[in-house]
Amino acid sequence: MQKTSVTLRSKKLKSGMLSLYLDYYPPVVIPSTAKLSRREFLKLKIYDVPENEWQHQHNESNLALAEEIRATRFLQIRNKEFGLVDNIQHNVNFYDFYNSIVDEYYNTGSKGNYHSWKASLKYWAVFTGKDLESRQLTKWHVDQYRNFLLTTDNLRTNKKKLSNNTASAYYKQFIMVLKRANKEKVLSSNLAEDAKYIKEKRNIREYVSEQELAVLWKTPIKTPTVKHMAMFSAMTGLRYADVAKLEWNDLYEDTHQGSYIHLREQKTDHRHTHPISQGALKILKSQDSTEGKIFSEIPYYQVIRELKKWVEDAGINKKISFHNFRHSFAIINLSKNENIYTIKDLLGHKNITTTQIYLQSIDTNKIKAANNVNVDLDGL
16 A cells, blocks of 8 residues: 655745645645645745744644644545545634634735734633634534623723624624634534624714815825825725835826726725826825835834824814725715715725715715705894
């Protein structure tokens, strides 16, 4: 009988990290591709030269998970050789499995998504600890974790309950982890199947009006690039991640379409042509760069801090984040009766229902009704 081996190896990536994969001998059919191959990439990455304690822990966690997968794959192959049924469930530390998915967002997703996923993992650890194995996970844990998120205090402030919508987001991420766990045979049953999502409460989308945008433009700011990026978002509807990664070779101008950019949205991976106004073009051309990225790189925490002070200095009494400038583009256009499907495409929404949420902020029927009763208030 031919000797079988399953070896854990790594491949260096352009980012400097190492991608972990299994090396099979002889080749096997990889379940995810249904093709014969010697390599199965595990979607797990480690630091080539860890520089701090967090990176060391990250490496230990992912290497331990990869080793468990390697051992399980070896047993699966041996069972098939002896005619046994492939019914092996991967019994792994569930916290480590959850953490491996969070790490995928660190390496491939936006930083905003990563921090949200990291927070959801933190709440899971508070609820159940870090030692629960996947075989121990039951429907009770799924139901009780939902109740926990709806009643627990905010771990960051320790002053008030976690907001309903934040609890909804964290629970939704947890369910996504359960689905992955079931798909990868980390769970013996689909615990996500009967999970009851936490319904989001619709909030009014805050935005910056055209008058407020004009005031902000005249208000000084420590780093002008932050102002330019926010105003560009308000004039185009682009997310922060898409504004920050814009390069000069994404920009086009011709007599038929005017000025536009070829955009690949980081969040949705959607590719499309995005027209921009002459005002937005002026902002781009006012930057110091001429090649590579258009806007100079600024740490996101600095953007948040300067944006908050800038809004306060402008005398605007609203809780405004960078994303609210994207809201402004949508709400201002919809208030001017622009076609909602056009706005949907410009915002990169997959579903029109997402775009319709913005209509709550500009209920034209309410505005009309509120102004129907006119009384001559003589003397006022």
